Amino acid sequence: MTNRLSAPPALTYNAAVSTIQDVARLAGVSPTTAKRALKEPDKLTPDTLARVQQAIAQLHYEPDQRAGSLRGGQSTTVGLVVGSILEPFFAQFARTASHVLADAGYTLIISENEYSAQRELQELRRLYGLRVAGILLRPGYGQDSQEYLARLRSRGVAVTEYDYRPPHHDEPSVMLDNPGAVRQAVTHLHALGHRRIAALGTYHPVIHPEERSRAFPEVMNALGLTVPAEYQRVTLLNEDTAYALTNDLLDLPEPPTALIALTGTQASGAYRALRERGMRLPHDISLVAFDNYPWTSLVDPPITVLEQPVEAMAERAAALMLAQLGHGTVTQRHVVLGARLIERGSTAPPARS
Amino acid sequence: MTNRLSAPPALTYNAAVSTIQDVARLAGVSPTTAKRALKEPDKLTPDTLARVQQAIAQLHYEPDQRAGSLRGGQSTTVGLVVGSILEPFFAQFARTASHVLADAGYTLIISENEYSAQRELQELRRLYGLRVAGILLRPGYGQDSQEYLARLRSRGVAVTEYDYRPPHHDEPSVMLDNPGAVRQAVTHLHALGHRRIAALGTYHPVIHPEERSRAFPEVMNALGLTVPAEYQRVTLLNEDTAYALTNDLLDLPEPPTALIALTGTQASGAYRALRERGMRLPHDISLVAFDNYPWTSLVDPPITVLEQPVEAMAERAAALMLAQLGHGTVTQRHVVLGARLIERGSTAPPARS
DNA sequence: GGATTGAATGGTCTCGTGGCCATCAGTGAA
DNA sequence: TTCACTGATGGCCACGAGACCATTCAATCC
Incomplete structure (x- = not known):
């Protein structure tokens, strides 16, 4: 051997x-x-x-697809740039998009930017090296690659964006109705009687102008509520920072009675912090999480979530891509889909203190 | 718009x-x-x-990679066939393999067989159509594609297998030490005092001769224990069947005092069944799960798991692939790596009944 | 000083397929 | 009979890069 x-x-x-x-x-x-x-x-x-x-x-x-695509014609590959393939949102998106594209004869090449600008540029280069016909991109992580993306477009590479739409971009796009989703979560908690609500997100207005974080204070204001400044911490979107931020929030003199995790990853970090502190859901605190990830229905009590229509998003994004590649037409350049609130056991009226 | x-x-x-x-x-x-x-x-x-x-x-x-690879030379793409990209094992494997191959200038093309023979053949065809230089394959799901795989090899496509090694195959391979892993789980439970142990797996000797299911009765016997026939049900490897099987096992007159889930997916189904029945871990029953999936440390109590060295497996598999493609050499054609038992809260001595 | 060497650069063909035009035989109408 | 037309088939070249050989020119050696 x-x-x-x-x-x-x-x-x-x-x-x-x-x-x-x-x-x-x-x-x-x-x-x-x-x-x-x-x-x-x-x-x-x-x-x-x-x-x-x-x-x-x-x-x-x-037949050899390489030779076929070499001669003038379009190649039969499409690139998909995701944040991380370990994230169920992206994995599901990749699977569904792959199916739709495969039916039209295209092969999807998945690449991860790992939330890094440098990696994203690298991956875009690699995809262009293979002369993909188009790129499905989750933009916003790599600011630097804007310029490169423009070059790709000018070279005939179709670009479709999903999950986030940078300002001043007019690429065909598929988005979640983020303000609407946040409104559903806040309204749900408000109806239960919660007034001190915090959202785990990133509030930085320039570096990462994330729609959900931006919508949260606005939605609160519309309900006559205010978000204390100490609830609005600028953080990254990963599990560890959500964990730390949750602990910080609960250490405040006036801690929130309800938490909204603006991504599935952050929900995981928040849940870990809550459990380690021995807090019981929903008695001690209520929790609403973005993304209906498998673990949210496995824990006790199961978590109230905002489910994204991931498959529909991927299907629409793939359809937009195919339209640009000359397969069929679509009427809507910018698609916005709604989230669904699934009420489970992690939300209840706040305890009287 | x-x-x-x-x-x-x-x-x-x-x-x-x-x-x-x-x-x-x-x-x-x-x-x-x-x-x-x-x-x-x-x-x-x-x-x-x-x-x-x-x-x-x-x-x-x-440079245009297509044109470069057309002229006699090898292409710079490698295919990876996984069961399902939603499965964290495969997602992590894909990420790591992708990194290693990227460092050598190759691009990984991920494709899912979705545990179906037909899909697998379809995906292999697609990969060959792109003239990938090699294919990293989790074999065993699609029996029919054996013949096609042989043809690919005869056409110079390098093949490396991982996670499962079909009998009579001599492809370079990377495997978990499945018998050793099962032994660790059984020994752990045995030492705690468990005697009635069941493993959720598939015991069919022909259709899917899965190493772990095969090892379980042998390991039990070596410890002087027997596995009752009614504990050895032939099932598929998915979440729902694990859920159903767990319920069936607990309805037996002599239910097991400890469960071993032979895959991460089955662990999830088993856990769901246990929770719905209101059984408390580890008091009412002990549970050991293959795969250190994120949710296993999120639930209360956290689950005792057998962690697969996924990254090491992917690195070794990618190295075997690169060696076949002429980049570096390796000395071991068939790599076997050990699992690590992580003792957490879901295992304890059985309750005295 | 002519032959030799070697560095620097250029020419040409090949890979497998797709697009375009040419060819050829058969048919029907003027 | 001839011509236009059509259906069936073939020839040729381009795509972009890589491999290999050819060429040029200057420096060096005997």
């Missing part, structure tokens, strides 16, 4: 790869005719067609 | 795409020289090199 692996003898192997030329030779026709057996079979005599098909079957011929 | 999307005017756009020819023309050298500026810069006069680099920068030239 200690054999050395080395490069396979390419020549020997490649000899077994058959091309349309081989098919043509075996069938006794020209390459052009052989090709037509695949693309325009009705242009051939039934007899010729059968002969070519027989040759194709015998040689197990399968 | 109701503009119609259609195909971009390809000609206009393509005019903006620059090739090595354009670079050469702008720099006033031949295409060959221009190419050398990228591949063998030390072969050029500093003056010439600078001129070409200036042209490259000005035109934002980036």
Whole structure:
């Protein structure tokens, strides 16, 4: 079991790869005719067609997509840039988009920017190197790649954005109705009697002008409530910062009676903090989480969540992409879909203190 | 906002795409020289090199990988076939493998077989259509694609298997030490005093000869324990069947005092069943789960798990792949890595009944 | 001083497919 | 009979980069 692996003898192997030329030779026709057996079979005599098909079957011929796309035409690959494939939102999005694109003959190439501008640029470069026909992008993480993206567009790469829409962008896009979702959460908590509500998000107006964080104070104000300044901390969107922020919020002299986690990842961090402090849901505090992640219905009590229509979002995004690639048309350039509030056990009226 | 999307005017756009020819023309050298500026810069006069680099920068030239790989050489893409990208094991595997391969200049194309033989064949075809240099495969789901896989190999596609190794396969492979992992779980429970232990797996000897299910009775026997026939039900590996099977096991006259879930997905189904029945862990029953999934440390009590070294597995698999593609060598064709038992709150001595 | 060497650069062909035009045989109408 | 037309098939070139060989020119050696 200690054999050395080395490069396979390419020549020997490649000899077994058959091309349309081989098919043509075996069938006794020209390459052009052989090709037509695949693309325009009705242009051939039934007899010729059968002969070519027989040759194709015998040689197990399968066209080389690289060569096909090289000659002027579009390539059959589409890139998908996600934040992290470990995140169920992105994984589900990738799966659904992949299905829709596969039905139209495209292959999805998934790449992660890992929430880093540098990585994003790197991944966009890689995708362009493969000459993808289009890119489905979750923008906003890598500010620096704006310029590069513009260049890609000018080179005929179709771009569709999802989940976030940067200001001044006019790419076709698919978005969640973030203000509406936040409103649902706040209204739900407000109706239960909560007044001191905090949202775990990022409030930085420039670096990451995240729609949900921006909407939260506005929605609160509309209900006659204010968000104390100490509830609005600028943080990143990951699990650890949500954990830390939750602890900080609960250490305040006037801690919130209800928490809204603006992403599924933050919900996980918040939940961990609550559990470690021995707080009981919903008695000691109420929690609403974005994203209907599997664990939210596994814990006790299950968490009240705002479910994003991930599959619908991916389907619409893929359709927008396909339209740009010349497959079908769509009427709406900018799609906005609503979230669904699923009431479970983590929300209840606040305890009387 | 109701503009119609259609195909971009390809000609206009393509005019903006620059090739090595354009670079050469702008720099006033031949295409060959221009190419050398990228591949063998030390072969050029500093003056010439600078001129070409200036042209490259000005035109934002980036090589077309398709064209490069078409000419005899290997392509720079590698396919990864996973069961489901929603499964954290696969997602983590994909991420790590992607990193390792990217460092060697390869792009990973992820595709899901969704545990279906038909889908797997379809995906393998698609990958071959793109002429990937190699395929990282979780085999065993699609029995039918064996033949196709052999054909791919004979066409020079490198194949590396992970997570499961079908009998009579000699592909380079990376496996978990499944018997050893099962032994760790059983030994742990045995030491706590458990005797009636059940494992959620699939015991079918032909359809899916899964190593873990096969190892379980053997490990039990080695400890002088037997597995009752009614504990060994043939099931699929998904969440719902694990849920149903758990309920069935607990309805038996002599229910197990400890459960081992042989996959992370089955653990989730089992946990759901236990919680719905109001059973308290670890008082009423003990639970050990394969895979250290995020939710297992989020629930109360956290679950005792067998952690797979996913990143190490992916790194080794990617290294095996790279070795076959001629990048570096490895000494071990078949890698087996051990699991780590993480004792948490879901296991304890059985209650005296 | 002519031959030799080697560095620097250029020319040409190839990969597998798609697009376009050419060819050829057969058919029907003027 | 001839011509226009159509259906079936073939020839040729382009796509963009890489491999390999050819060429040029200057420096060096005997």
